[in-house]
Amino acid sequence: MVARALRSHLSVLRVPAFRRLLGGTAVSQFGDGLYAVAAMWLAYSLTDSSAVAGVAGFLVGIPGVCRVLVGPVVDDRPLGRVLVASELAQAAFVLVVPLWFWLMGESVAVVLATMFLAALAGQFAGPAQSATVPRVVHDDDNLVRANSLATVVHQATDAASRLVAGALVAATSAVALYVADVATFLVAALAFLGLAVPDDDANADAGADADDTDAPEVGSRLREYAADVRAGVDVVAGSALAPLLAASLFANLLFGAASAVLPAYADGLSDAAAYGTLLAAMSAGRVLGSIAAPAFEDRAFAATSVLGFAAAAVAWVAGVFAAGVAATGALFGASRVPVGVYNVNVKAVLQTGVPNDHLGRATATIGTASAVVAPLGMLAGGAVGEAVSPTFVLYASGAGFALTAAYWLASPTLRRFGAPTSVESGAFAVAE
Template identity: 35%
Template sequence: MKELLIKNRNFASLFFGRLVTNMGDSIYYVAAMWLVYELGGSAFYTGLAGFLTLIPGTLQFLVGPLVDRWQIQKMLVRTQIIQAILVMLIPLAHFMGYLTVSFILIIMPIISALNQFTYPGQAAILPRIVKKDQLVKSNSLFSFAFQGVDLAFNALAGILITLVGAITLYMVDVVTFIAAAILFSFLKVKSETKSKEKQTVGVALAEYKKDLIEGFTIVFKSHLAKFLLGSIVANFAIGSIYAILPAFADHRGGSELYGLYLAAISGGALIGALGASWLERYPLGKLTIVLFFLGGTTWMISGFIPMNSLSILLFGLSWIPIGATNVIIGAALQSIVPQHLLGRIFSVTSSLGAMAMPFGSLIGGYLAGIFTSTSVYIGSAGGILFISLVWILNKTLRSLPHTSKLNPEEVGLADESVTTLS
């Protein structure tokens, strides 16, 4: 990993840019959700905020063809600058006396929409700047950038909200997004798309539509679609937990606990990501079944335990399977999917997998008002257990070998129509 950061300047620019922008994302999310909870006064508003923030993720498939055709470095820089401008509007509205919960609910989904370019952009550019045998290590390192920063800054943001207030944290966000834009500007990657003559709007839209259809066709003609069933139910549960967590933490102690529960999510996912290189030696099918069964069980138990420290610890452990399998499956797909299709494949699978999250957030917030946030918290563990059940019942999934032996045939990507698409 040290070799990647020291000798590969493109990787270092992408990695540190992602590290800094994740700092901004973590601080922004905690500040925004807590501010919505304070201004709205109930879990319904945090559920609505979660719904609006997660909705753009379901449309990430629209980004895929653009990522495959645009210059990724310029795209990353511009999205960071626009996010900095949007975040700055919230402190300005506060100082001018115009800040309302409605204003924040408008800004949040716009910022979230801009974030949809980052992940498929990173997924598409990474195979161009590292060797094939470095992909698992590279993805582990990026998961560290994502989850490690979340671990530190989610907990820190929860404490800082109490000390300095959410508005001050928004001003810090502006700096992080500008810094990330500067780091991304150092990327020097040759585009793999062929240079083309200037196109009319009609021709450009026709090609975009063609690329979009190809992305969905590849996913549904392969076994990748089978991965999505459990993912949809799990993401519904994850959406609900993010919505009710402010109320759940407030019931148990306050904003400090909210930050700590969010940090537990990041910590568990980080441990899983860092352990992915070790776990990838086991058959992917059996590994997924065991990990998600243990994860769902510890999540459920954490909701019943009155001791906050132990509850947070068990909740964090339940996120280890998510962090590990995200890295292992992501790296496997990067190694077997043709590079010119990566943006489309990753954006389509991400969109379909995330489709249930905003509805989970909205319904979770609503149910917390009818029952309790604790009931929704415990019930959400069923979504993690469902993944284990799906993989047990599906022969293709439970029979998947370890990733070093995984090939296009194993996931139904060996069809000639898939490998020759351009």
Template identity: 30%
Template sequence: MEILKDKNFLFLFLGRIVTNIGDSLYYVATMWLVYELSQSSFYVGLAGFLVLVPKALQFLTGPFVDKWDIKKILVTTQLLQCLLLILIPVAYTLHFLTVPFLLVLMPCIAIIEEFAYPTQTKALPLILKKTDLIKGNSLFSFAYQGVDLVFNALAGILVALIGAISLFIVDSVTFGIAAMLFSFLKIPKKRKAQLAADVREEAAFISYKRDLFEGFSIVFGSLLWVFLLGSVVANFAIGMTMAILPSFANNIGGVEMYGFLLTAVSAGSLIGALLGSVLGKFRVGVISIVCFALGAGSWTLSALIGSPIISTVLFGLAWIPIGAVNVLFAGIDQAVLPNHVLGRVNSVMYSISVVAMPIGSLLGGYLATTMSSSTIFAFTGIGVFFISLVWLAHPDLRTLPKAHDIDASTFKINTQSFDHDTGKEAPFG
């Protein structure tokens, strides 16, 4: 591919892949180690909560990413993760590796990640021509899904073969390699200088508050809040599932099953994303109800059957309709929302929906102390079915037409109350 001949992009792309590999290995190994040390899903749920909370607060890192040097952020974040991860084998060797130690370390690493990924995305338009941005983003997206698909499964197998502690040493090295790759980047000085010149802290803060308020106003002043309700419920269920997944995997096969179940999530989501365009041929209201119902049914059966192979396959199948509908919803958002408010509305919806994941993780871990992981797993499948019920009960959603027939008025979005050049609220009259 022509774009890969650009050495600057190649270093960024390879660094992205290596970072993703490191994150996949780290997540599987750490969550399993917490379960292995504690033998309690409650601590796994707490660990999930601590890892996911920084994602809900990602908007706080934006001003820093805009202000700081891109190359320094990329290199520093990878080196910090490299150093923090090597502390785990050191702690094990010195006999002070405990669950509280891991619970302090994990959110620190999660916070660093919230600086790393936005900075990688921001670097892309600085080193690529405008005409190459779509190709670059596509490669980034494919690499992210592909790495998750392969290394979630591989991480589980490696933990079973060499142990979690040894895997952390390997993981630490991957982040060191990523730091080296990012160090070869050359961010164009003129663009970097112009970017820095455009940053005005006080004005940016005022603009941020205004945009945030407008984002909330649009979401809760239209039918988009019902989309948000479905996303919140789904992410809450996902958070609960991830908290008890190590325990469930251990019951049906061990740590390698944990990796396979996570791989099933990535595989199902990827297949669903590829099929998303097909759903555009059907009425959105009907197809959404059907897809979430099918996903919930497959999800619940995966928990109830409890077979290593069948459960993994069914869990993967559950994510196909969910992944497909998510792609459909993303396209609808882009079609019905004016471009000048799209970013702020999406950020509001993303932040609110993601908040449900750490809460679900914490609750899932707690409930696992009073009931079996299989029961909770099945219950979260029913939670996904709740989305179908909401759409079925809501007349405006139930009767939504095909995607290409949907516009802003369909969702009762008042696009005339916002000035299209500035994004400020326009005076009436």
């Protein structure tokens, strides 16, 4: 029975385009894991300041605000080309750090600037990958399975890369990992270069019409672009996606704060290896949650969210209280299991309920809202961690999980949310 269920979940790998997308994304995400540890630890170690680490996290997160603007680009351009361009741009920016350090010497300003620019270039990747999945899978029934598998691979790769990165930073240097990260971006670009993504019918028709006309004036194109952005906002604001998004904002704020102080907290426990271990444990927890997600696809989303976030709050606070690398890592990882389940189911709800021709816009809008909250949390967390203590900030972040559970209970719309598989295709379309 278990083997049959596993074969069912893995059946989506029969789609060649999905395999290539999954492989390219995994390579890129392995590099991202290396970079995440190297960049944050380097920013902290050069200054011994949680406040600077908070600024670093802010600069990485704030470009996400631009994601709402890249949504129309994702929807209107060949997705394979968008993915390739994003990887190459990130490789170019990340390469600046090792070159500068070797030629000019250490500079936290260069690290911070590079983090911002690389993050800005990477904003196209998330919406493009999300919009690519339903086009290559071609089956709404397989979306949860595809997203579950993609998230499992993502988080497994992320966990492994962060564990490896922590050990390598402790043994060598953070700068050396930047070179490895450049290589992973280039390999991912090669994988995406051969990715064939079918055009959405609406976009194909629009492209055919555009070939028969002259290029629009700049003013006309800007007005059309603004209308595309508004369309993505309307999809979210005019549907159940709005309270679904709001449910996570408090938690995102406080978890962002926790991310800012985690290097200092890990340094108090041990060293860079401890930082990598904690990050790897949290990623491993999301892996387990992603693996478990299909078991909850037919259960009420409201019930799994309330119970899951409440359990996450308890595990996180217990992990801070434990104050040891092994115990804290295990409990932090356990707190991320419900988050893994939640993320997969949210993605399936989004990809099923939003029409394909608006999916990039809607994904970008949601990413933008989260990108506003999390970087502010990092700035605040770094400042509070510097003024009070990293431990205080970590305890406060545990309240974010509890607040999310409370919001689900308080919202009439969310309390009535059924199973992810019960969402009808195009249910969140905006009436014309």
